[in-house]
Amino acid sequence: MKKKIPYSKIYLFLILAFFYLPIIYVVFFSFNASRSLTNFTGFSMRWYQKMFKTRSMMESIYYSAIIAVIATAVSTVVGTIVAIGLSKSSRLIKQVVTQINNLPMLNPDIVTAIGLMLLFSTFNVPTGFGTLLLAHIMFCIPYVILSIMPKLRQLDDNLAEAALDLGCTPIQALYKVIIPQIKEGIVSGALVAFTMSFDDFVISYFTTGPGINNISTYVYATTKRINPSVNALSTLIVIAITLIMIVSNVIPLLRERRKKNEETA
């Protein structure tokens, strides 16, 4: 068995190299002095300067972020409320809502997207920021509900009843007893919603209007010609995601270590 380990490590390394190759590639060529995407002619920051000067590019970052933040906030609140309501609803209502929620999750994105596009055009809603945001909220809510429902199923029904008996109003029972118990589900639902919204291309592409681009639709629109500033933009995203991942993974680790230290001390 021991002999196999080097081979398996080489294999894993190759797979990871495949995953990271394009990322390293864009970061590298974002510092290229020339337009070329194949020859590195020298170090320069010109594509970064150009990126910061290109208004449409900076706007796409802004729209991606603001849409993701609002869509996450709204879908997390609404999803939590609906999930709690569902846990007290009849079987029929539960079934109906689950089936409807399955539609955008199982349908190909492009079908969901053109459905919304046709809806907006049928009711003469001008496409733009509003329709883009509405579409994002619409496809995020089912994921939030999906990640909260299992937590609610584990919840003891008597807890909320006990809170009421002890003098809580239903609203107090909600945020003092129910919500703290399903917090994990809410947080993971919000994370899923944020990444879904921030990364979305297909639905955004069909539901946005003139002049409103998020990062995905911007990149798609500019790929017809070579635009090295897109490499600079990509590098910014890579750095941001890496920082977020490091922070979110290192902080719990440090906390755990501190806890251990305190226990031993």
Place this chain on the structure above:
Amino acid sequence: MKSFRRLVYPYLVWAALLIVLPMLIIVFYAFSTQGNDVIPVKITFENFIRFFSDPIFFEVLLRSIKLALITTIICILLGYPAAYIIAQLRPDSQSVMVLMVTLPQLINMLVRTYAWRGILLNTSFSPEVKVYIGMVYNFLPYMILQIYTSLSKMDPSLVPAAHDLGCNDREAFLRVTLPLSVPGIISGITLVFLPAVSSFFIPKLLGGGSYVLVGNLIENYFVTTGDWNFGSAISLIMALIILISMYFTKKFDYDKEAV
């Protein structure tokens, strides 16, 4: 607590308007054509007849299914060993590896596909091969993570038990590990095959317009041509194919579980 039931009702209205109604509108568009001034819309099967009578459309449909199928098979072949190797590592290395596989996925799909365009720009690969590279790149992490999840849930004493009962390494793998990881493979297939059928920006960015798939057809009819009726019919056909294949994978899954 029953009063909480009422919290669902506004969402029912919202879901009816934004989830169900759009689907009905697609169906309506698919079964109608833009008429003239006297009769604004005409209910007809014309769009479907047009799709199935022209061999070009059928070819595109077959090409999309073929692309999705081959992508899925490559992902299983490359992903299974990777997931297996990760599952054999020490627990803390396992979580590091899972993180390493997940991390690139968090970076915008368009951005990563754009990067591949640069890498493949001056290579002599055919557009088809470039599209396959992009597809496998985008979907392989899903397959690895799904198979890894089912492998890591496996009771670690099962394989030594099989050895004690006289299995060699190969038999233990084929009779114990592989059957137990089938649910992971199946959820991997649903996460790879279904979105792969409808993908349209990977073929467009990497295949350079010469490699047309169903998703590109739909995009063309909605964005370029503006023939929404025919575009809706194509979407409906695609959604139906996906629904049917999903039904079969689910059924297969349940049958396995029953055994």
